Amino acid sequence: MHKVINQEIKQIISAYPEVGRILEEYNIGCVPCSVGSCLLKDVVGIHNLDPEKEATLMYRIEKAIYPGRNVPKPVVDASKKSAPKKITYSPPVKKLVDEHVLIKRLLALIPSVAEYTETSMKVDKDLILRCVDFIRNYADKYHHMKEEDILFKYVDEKAEVIQIMYKDHDTGRGYVRQAVEGAEKGNKAQIKENLLAYRELLTQHIKKEDEILYPWIDRQLSTTQVGEVFQKCNAADASVGDALPRKYEKFIIELEEKFLQEVTK
Amino acid sequence: MSGCPGSKTIDFSEKTNQEGSETGKRPSQLRQWPIQMHLVSPMAPYFQGKDILLAADCTAFALGDFHKDYLKGKSIAIACPKLDSDQEVYVEKIKALIDDAKINTLSVMIMQVPCCFGLAQIAKDGAEKATRKIPVKQIVVGLEGNILSEEWL
Numbered sequence: 001m002h003k004v005i006n007q008e009i010k011q012i013i014s015a016y017p018e019v020g021r022i023l024e025e026y027n028i029g030c031v032p033c034s035v036g037s038c039l040l041k042d043v044v045g046i047h048n049l050d051p052e053k054e055a056t057l058m059y060r061i062e063k064a065i066y067p068g069r070n071v072p073k074p075v076v077d078a079s080k081k082s083a084p085k086k087i088t089y090s091p092p093v094k095k096l097v098d099e100h101v102l103i104k105r106l107l108a109l110i111p112s113v114a115e116y117t118e119t120s121m122k123v124d125k126d127l128i129l130r131c132v133d134f135i136r137n138y139a140d141k142y143h144h145m146k147e148e149d150i151l152f153k154y155v156d157e158k159a160e161v162i163q164i165m166y167k168d169h170d171t172g173r174g175y176v177r178q179a180v181e182g183a184e185k186g187n188k189a190q191i192k193e194n195l196l197a198y199r200e201l202l203t204q205h206i207k208k209e210d211e212i213l214y215p216w217i218d219r220q221l222s223t224t225q226v227g228e229v230f231q232k233c234n235a236a237d238a239s240v241g242d243a244l245p246r247k248y249e250k251f252i253i254e255l256e257e258k259f260l261q262e263v264t265k
Numbered sequence: 266m267s268g269c270p271g272s273k274t275i276d277f278s279e280k281t282n283q284e285g286s287e288t289g290k291r292p293s294q295l296r297q298w299p300i301q302m303h304l305v306s307p308m309a310p311y312f313q314g315k316d317i318l319l320a321a322d323c324t325a326f327a328l329g330d331f332h333k334d335y336l337k338g339k340s341i342a343i344a345c346p347k348l349d350s351d352q353e354v355y356v357e358k359i360k361a362l363i364d365d366a367k368i369n370t371l372s373v374m375i376m377q378v379p380c381c382f383g384l385a386q387i388a389k390d391g392a393e394k395a396t397r398k399i400p401v402k403q404i405v406v407g408l409e410g411n412i413l414s415e416e417w418l
Contacts, residue, residue, distance in 0.1 A: 090417050091400040223402065224316050224338065226417070227369030230400050 004065055005041040012040055018064040026057055038160040046161060046216045090221060092230040093214045096151070099143045100206045102245075105252045106134055107206075110199040112259040114192040128183040128191055130251065135176050135198070138248040142240060144169050150232045154225055155217055165213065168205045172198055271347055271378040277409055285329065294332040295341070302344035303354065307361035314367055315340045319359070319388055320374040321381050327410045335374060335404070346375075346383030359391025363399055372402040377413055389418065 004012065009030045013020040023030050028047055030038070038046075040061070044054060055074035062071045089097055113131060117123060148169070152162050175198040182190030221229065237245075297311040302319075305312075318339040325331045325343075344355060362368045373388040375381040385403050392401050405413040 088416055094417070223370050223372060226400050227316060230398075231369070234398065 004062075005044075006039055009038050009040055009043050012065075016065050019061050022057065022060050022064060026053065038164070042160060046212060048215065048219065087211065087215050089214060090218050090226045090229075092226065092233045093151070093218050095233060096143065096146065097210055097214060099245075100210060102249060102252055103139045103143065103202065104206060105256065106131065106139070107199045107202055109252075109255050109259055110195050113255075114195050116259070117191050117195075118188050123183060123186045123188060123191065125183045125186075128179060128195075131195070131255075132176055132180055132183075134248050134251055135172075138245070139202070140169070140173065142237075142244060142248075146233050146236050150229055150236065151217060154229060155220055161213060161216070165205070165209070168201060172201055172205070175201065269378075269380070271376075271380040275408060280409065291330075291333055294336040294338075297340055300341050300343050302342045302349070302358065303351070305342050305358070307358050307366050309366075311340045312362055312366040312368060314369060316370045316372070317342065317362060317368045318372050318374060319344065319384065321345060321376055321384050323376050323381075324374045324406050327376065327406050327408065328412075329410050335372070339372070344384060344387075346387060347380040352383075352387060355387045356391045356394065359388055360394045363392060363395035363397050367397065368399060370400045370402065372404060374404040374406060377405050377407050385418075 009023075013023075013030060020030065023043070026047070026049065028043060030043060044057060049057065052074075059071060059074040062069070110131075113127065117128065147165070152165070155162060157163075175194040178194040179191050179198070182188070182194060297309070299305055316339045318335060318341045320331075320335075320341060320343050322343050322345040325336075328335065342358075344352075346352065349355075359371070363371070371388060371392065373385050375384050388401060388403075392399065401418045402415065403418055404415045407413045
């Protein structure tokens with residue numbers, strides 16, 4: 001088992017599909033993950049299951065991998081802290097979670113933008129570029145950069161889960177470049193495909209951050225580090241000013257009004 | 266039973282399920298003097314840029330590992346929201362700690378009795394009056410020395 005827990009989860013699920021099904025039961029969503037390079041031990045540890053659940057999960061995984069082996073019944077490590085019932089965040093991390101809300105409002109509008117693009121006589125280049133401007137300057141520059149330049153520096157940046165976040169950010173930037181190219185060329189299919197791909201990617205990315213990554217980081221931060229991250233994030237926000245988040249919130253409200261009118265026409 | 270939970274008589278001297286080790290000596294983690302909220306000055310060097318523990322008087326007696334787990338690495342001020350007078354001064358001192366001493370964080374440690382939450386309110390009022398913003402944490406200690414909750418406000 002020691003060898004298995006140090007293996008990448010994708011390899012394990014590929015060799016033992018039952019392990020994927022067991023993880024799903026515990027709301028550990030590794031099966032659809034596009035990367036799957038986290039080690040099994042990290043996958044289990046990062047979800048902060050309560051000790052009894054974790055022991056039972058490991059027991060079931062071992063039984064699935066070695067059905068003929070006499071696996072001892074799970075031993076509960078009572079010294080480990082139980083997982084908190086509800087997720088709470090430190091103030092700087094809570095600010096990042098709150099910023100996700102505006103990003104999710106854009107993601108919710110993307111199917112309408114894509115459909116509007118597809119059914120319009122001519123590509124509304126200005127609309128696409130304004131959405132891209134939101135993604136690049138609010139979601140990426142304002143939000144993702146605080147993660148990359150500040151928060152992630154307080155944990156092991158080589159950890160697979162952090163590498164996956166970096167990869168998601170890069171993949172998202174690629175979709176946005178493609179959407180811009182589509183807008184420049186008037187290629188409706190290219191715009192639609194890449195905006196929808198961005199939506200799917202960011203929806204999963206934000207869910208992973210809110211439910212798994214941020215709580216995991218918060219558990220590692222000392223009180224002193226929480227204060228440091230808070231001040232650094234505040235300084236980063238102050239460097240761009242209050243006008244930036246206000247501008248992009250106004251844009252989202254306008255977009256929501258536009259597409260609400262489209263739907264009710 | 267009725268009356269104020271803060272002064273109600275409770276005897277848990279028969280408590281037997283005591284986990285932990287009695288071996289070894291633990292050094293004091295106190296790095297300053299004075300510590301009482303009326304006596305400390307927000308301009309004292311030991312507050313500048315530090316993580317501050319604002320502890321209700323009773324907490325240090327209730328928590329077995331107060332020094333090791335909560336005081337270590339922090340500067341401290343203590344107060345009793347039930348018995349201390351002139352508590353508006355405390356609000357101003359917290360504001361000054363945040364704005365002038367530029368403290369990094371403020372952790373407020375209180376007992377579970379209702380009157381002790383007054384200290385958390387004082388901390389919140391001081392933080393709200395301050396121009397600078399900092400993370401504020403509330404730690405609630407049970408009467409038998411267990412941590413009931415620890416959360417950022």
